[in-house]
Amino acid sequence: MPSMPVFIDKLFSAPESPTPFRTMVRKEVGDHIRSWRFITMLLLIVLTFIGSMYISLSNIRKVVTEINDPDHVYVYLKLLTTAGNGMPAFHIFISFLGPLLGIALGFDAINSEQNSGTLMRLLAQPVYRDNILLAKFYAALLVVSTMFLSLVLLMIGGGLLITGVSMEAAELLRILAFVVISVVYVGFWLSLAICLSVRFRHAATSALTAIGIWLFFTVFYQLIVNMLMAAILPDPAYLDPAQVNAFNNLILSLLRVAPSQLYTDAATTLLMPSIRSLGPLSMEQMAGAIPAPLSFGNSLMIVWPQVTGLIAATLVFFALTYYLFMRKEIRH
Amino acid sequence: MENPIIQLEGLTKYYGKVKAVDNLHLSINKGEIFGLLGPNGAGKTTTILMMLGLSDPNAGQATVCGINATRNPIAVKRKVGYMPDNAGFYDNLTALENLQYIGRLNGIGEKEIEARAHQTMEMVGLSDALHKKTSAYSRGMKQRLGLADLLIREPEVMILDEPTLGIDPSGIRDFLELIHRLSRQQGLTVLLSSHHLHHVQQICDRVGIFVEGKLLVQGDINTLSGELFGKESFEVAVTVREALPAGDGLKAAVQAIPGVIGVQASGHTMDISCSSDITPDLVRFFVRQGLNVTGVQRKEYGLDEIYQRFFENNPKKVSA
Known part of the structure; x- marks a missing residue:
């Protein structure tokens, strides 16, 4: 086959003169993987990954022989979701390490270049202004998705070696979907952080603001919603079940304003095929249901609002960043 | 162009x-x-x-x-x-x-x-x-x-x-x-x-x-x-050892010399702008007045002077 080497050659060699966008992405990726903050975050995530894998591997025999659990056949999903000994599952870790990762990669994307005088020099080159922003976003996402994908593939490979259980296609799909959702979740915080880096001149201000927003949503938001609801809600004893149900749904909807809630909902449903609903179910709805795992498509249907919400929130912040950056008078 | x-x-x-x-x-x-x-x-x-x-x-x-x-x-x-x-x-x-x-x-x-x-x-x-x-x-x-x-x-x-x-x-x-x-x-x-x-x-x-x-x-x-200095294209600064006498007498006398356009005195120095180069006449005048001339300097216009002159003419803009 004479065309084969040519094809492979094209695949692996950089083009003679790459576009400015590719050049910028290349540089940004290089900067990220050499930066101490990324190395720190990577170590943190790898450590939690190893920790949760260790716990789940030591519990795996017990979990997969649990016949009452409809998910017990999915060994690899169990590897990702089994918690124990006070060690939460991996996706719970990601729900609060993910934001930190996004913020770490984005909080000084624009303002550090502005302060060191390189932004002006970069803008004086024949590159489009929006390409700079896009390259920053794309490069960080590339790094994050490579990291998650390699972790998960390592987990699969390790699991295969240790347990010897072959993998179902549905499992692989679910795990890959989990990776995609995790990347989107980090992408949300990344776009928020980049937005703040355009808005604020000082890197410290934008980092603190981003961390403030993160803390608000992870710690205070649930407290506030619960407190407010406790104050407003009438005593459930005087309500009929339909009303109680409506109020419960309201609380859940309010909680889902927090991106971490959306992420946890989506990740849990994807990794635990037996989850049928994220809200309360009435007895009528449950009647006749056989506790069996859902298909991948059905699980995806359940979390589709969450996925859409996360992507939409990411896009909103990216669009806002875009607007702010394109309108910015770069002298000020 | x-x-x-x-x-x-x-x-x-x-x-x-x-x-x-x-x-x-x-x-x-x-x-x-x-x-x-x-x-x-x-x-x-x-x-x-x-x-x-x-x-x-x-x-x-x-x-x-x-x-x-x-x-x-x-x-x-x-x-x-x-x-x-x-x-x-x-x-x-x-x-x-x-x-x-x-x-x-x-x-x-x-x-x-x-x-x-x-x-x-x-x-x-x-x-x-x-x-x-x-x-x-x-x-x-x-x-x-x-x-x-x-x-x-x-x-x-x-x-x-x-x-x-x-x-x-x-x-x-x-x-x-x-x-x-x-x-x-x-x-x-x-x-x-x-x-x-x-x-x-x-x-x-x-x-x-x-x-x-x-x-x-x-x-x-x-x-x-x-362009900026117009006709008064020569400026001479004369420095004397003792402080210049107070009052406008000397200034008026200098002003009367043919060719002199403007006079400004401060401390030991008198800045005279003139339409042609009359430096020798000025020096002679100062000597005749009994003043001890220690330095005579004919100014050439660099950008500094141009700049300064502009701000002199537009005092409003300096504060801005």
Whole structure:
């Protein structure tokens, strides 16, 4: 086959003169993987990954022989979701390490270049202004998705070696979907952080603001919603079940304003095929249901609002960043 | 003005309600070194940004190399090299890597970049520091690297914003000579902005004085002094050992000498402006008055005087 080497050659060699966008992405990726903050975050995530894998591997025999659990056949999903000994599952870790990762990669994307005088020099080159922003976003996402994908593939490979259980296609799909959702979740915080880096001149201000927003949503938001609801809600004893149900749904909807809630909902449903609903179910709805795992498509249907919400929130912040950056008078 | 490479027509820019650049007309010819002079905040940088399409004018048009800079900034930026004031480099990269990055962004082939980087670093006299991280560079070296960074792109026009800021005096002279030499060798058009008059005076073919967004005068230095000072093109400062006598008697007497236009006295010195060179007559007069003359100085008009004279005529604007 004479065309084969040519094809492979094209695949692996950089083009003679790459576009400015590719050049910028290349540089940004290089900067990220050499930066101490990324190395720190990577170590943190790898450590939690190893920790949760260790716990789940030591519990795996017990979990997969649990016949009452409809998910017990999915060994690899169990590897990702089994918690124990006070060690939460991996996706719970990601729900609060993910934001930190996004913020770490984005909080000084624009303002550090502005302060060191390189932004002006970069803008004086024949590159489009929006390409700079896009390259920053794309490069960080590339790094994050490579990291998650390699972790998960390592987990699969390790699991295969240790347990010897072959993998179902549905499992692989679910795990890959989990990776995609995790990347989107980090992408949300990344776009928020980049937005703040355009808005604020000082890197410290934008980092603190981003961390403030993160803390608000992870710690205070649930407290506030619960407190407010406790104050407003009438005593459930005087309500009929339909009303109680409506109020419960309201609380859940309010909680889902927090991106971490959306992420946890989506990740849990994807990794635990037996989850049928994220809200309360009435007895009528449950009647006749056989506790069996859902298909991948059905699980995806359940979390589709969450996925859409996360992507939409990411896009909103990216669009806002875009607007702010394109309108910015770069002298000020 | 047969071959303007930069042409600004009625360029106007507002920042909020403040008029940063006010109806600016300017044209710069190919191969010329033009100095844009003005105090801080006069709108020099804003004008430069509009030439590069980095900032949109509210009215008027900037044409660079025959291209509308607002409509087609990318094409302009391909031909124009711009060195911002306090240009920064990526500190975690070496000088060579910084240059390579810029080269790649400009679509120069990978093999050619390396050769050009060596060549330009040689030109600006930094070939020893090619593999040093730019965080270890001194201010003067960074300015030189900034110049190398322009030259690697082989631009037609170089725009340097405050290139002499923060370099020591001997460094400034070297740096300006370097710009001058490069411009002459390669036929580059250079536009440089500064608020330091002496610096610019050394190498500019033409200068424009820019205050509060308006270009007051432009031309070579001789024309400028003629324009601003009109007929009173000679000025003599006479210094005496004892303080000048109080009262207007002496002043009136000097004023009566034919050819004298204006007299200003302060302390030991009397500044006399006159329509022709009457220095000998003045000295004779002072000696006859019994004053001990210790120094006579005929002033030549440098940009400093031009500058100062402008502010004398427009006291309002100094405070602004």
